[in-house]
Amino acid sequence: MNRSALVIKMLNYLKANDVVSRDEIASYLETNKRNISEFKKELEVAGYVIESITGKDGGYRLDETSLVPTIALTDKEIESLHDASAFLQMYNYNQLTCYNDALMKIKNALHEPNQSKNIHYLWSGQTTHTEHKMISLFQEARDKRMHVRFLYRSLQAATYEERYVQPYELIVSEDGNYVLAYDRTEGKRPGYKSFKLSDVRMKRVEIASIRFARDPDFKIDEHVGKQNLIAEAYCVKIKVTGLHAILLEERSIGLLESKEKVDDGLLIEFTMENKAKILEFLRSLGPDCILLEPSELKDELIGSLQQSLSQYML
Numbered sequence: 001m002n003r004s005a006l007v008i009k010m011l012n013y014l015k016a017n018d019v020v021s022r023d024e025i026a027s028y029l030e031t032n033k034r035n036i037s038e039f040k041k042e043l044e045v046a047g048y049v050i051e052s053i054t055g056k057d058g059g060y061r062l063d064e065t066s067l068v069p070t071i072a073l074t075d076k077e078i079e080s081l082h083d084a085s086a087f088l089q090m091y092n093y094n095q096l097t098c099y100n101d102a103l104m105k106i107k108n109a110l111h112e113p114n115q116s117k118n119i120h121y122l123w124s125g126q127t128t129h130t131e132h133k134m135i136s137l138f139q140e141a142r143d144k145r146m147h148v149r150f151l152y153r154s155l156q157a158a159t160y161e162e163r164y165v166q167p168y169e170l171i172v173s174e175d176g177n178y179v180l181a182y183d184r185t186e187g188k189r190p191g192y193k194s195f196k197l198s199d200v201r202m203k204r205v206e207i208a209s210i211r212f213a214r215d216p217d218f219k220i221d222e223h224v225g226k227q228n229l230i231a232e233a234y235c236v237k238i239k240v241t242g243l244h245a246i247l248l249e250e251r252s253i254g255l256l257e258s259k260e261k262v263d264d265g266l267l268i269e270f271t272m273e274n275k276a277k278i279l280e281f282l283r284s285l286g287p288d289c290i291l292l293e294p295s296e297l298k299d300e301l302i303g304s305l306q307q308s309l310s311q312y313m314l
Contacts, residue, residue, distance in 0.1 A: 006031060007039045011048065014062040016104060021059035024216035036060075057145070057213045081106065131177055134197040135170060137205050138179045142167040147184065147208040153201050160203060163188075163195070166212040169220050180223055182215075192223050234271070234278060237293040241265035244288040253281075279304060 006029050013028055014020065026033040040050050040060060049063035081103055141148045148167055151160040165181035177197040183190055195202065240248055245266040249259060257270040265288075272278050275297070282289055282301055291298050 006035070007042050010036070010039050011043055011062075012104070014050065014060060015064075019053050019057065019059045019061045021213065021216065025060065027216045057211050128199060130199050131197050134202060134205050135177060137207060138167045138170055138197070141207045142170070144207075145211050145214055147210050147212055148181070148205065149208055150195075150205040151203040152195055161185075164208070165193075165195070166214075168192070168214070168218060180220070182212075194223075234275065234294060234297060235269070236272060236278060236291070236297065237267070237269045238282070238285075239265055239267055239290045239292060240285060240288055242288040244285050275300070 009029055010025055013025060022033050022036045025036050029036075043050060051061045051063055053059055053061055084099075138148060140146075145166075147164060149162065149164050152163045153160045162185070163183065164185045165179075165183050167179050167181045169180045171178045171180060171194075178194045179197060180192060180194050183193045239262070241264055248268060249261075249266055253268065253270045253272070257268070259269075260267040272281075278297060279301055282291055282297075283304070291301055
């Protein structure tokens with residue numbers, strides 16, 4: 001890519017974001033960081049005003065007061081465009097790249113300041129009023145790059161613990177709403193972790209006054225799976241007979257799914273995350289289902305069925 005193209009690309013990136021560091025711009029342009037100062041000078045000669053923000057979270061910011069927007073959209077309309085991108089990605093839309101390019105041009109025309117305002121939809125989900133409030137707070141903190149404090153209790157924990165995180169992305173998964181964040185809690189191992197936004201697990205969500213610098217190399221695909229974001233995935237093989245064989249032939253079960261008709265039913269192989277969800281699904285099929293693989297789930301299924309049976313043998 002020639003120098004002029006890089007300068008124009010840098011201008012578009014500044015238009016689409018708020019404060020961005022030289023490292024972040026250089027990474028986006030795939031060029032040496034030393035070139036960014038020269039590109040800035042060329043844009044300033046052309047009449048653009050670019051502020052230099054000092055400090056830990058500093059960088060460059062385009063002064064947009066002299067720029068005239070060419071289209072006018074409400075915040076809700078802009079958010080709907082971002083959300084549409086997430087839905088199109090979920091359903092593997094073959095023109096997604098073109099759509100996102102068009103969306104970037106719209107953002108440039110609007111001088112949209114935030115890098116990411118969309119929620120990533122991995123599945124449909126139900127959201128309570130309290131969870132909506134949590135989502136709004138985490139969205140605000142993410143867009144403003146502010147830390148968040150809250151009380152959290154994981155599935156394995158008996159009590160709530162205070163957490164201090166940098167929110168990166170919001171995700172609607174099959175089993176609820178999550179925030180993917182960088183954990184900065186004192187005494188905890190730092191790193192990207194997912195936290196479920198639920199009335200039971202999360203309490204007292206507050207936005208802190210301290211900003212953070214978003215990692216320019218962050219890629220959500222490295223932290224979130226195709227279908228879910230926390231549970232381990234299992235390759236499951238079952239044989240289904242009776243009415244359930246007919247019903248399951250008509251519906252999708254999991255990922256990487258394959259079905260084969262046999263004389264007395266249906267052989268199904270699929271990948272599904274969340275062990276508890278898999279066992280619940282298998283138990284719902286009753287005597288019409290035989291679990292063939294994996295053996296570790298077979299042992300757990302037998303154990304859970306024996307435990308249930310024992311409740312009625314007292």
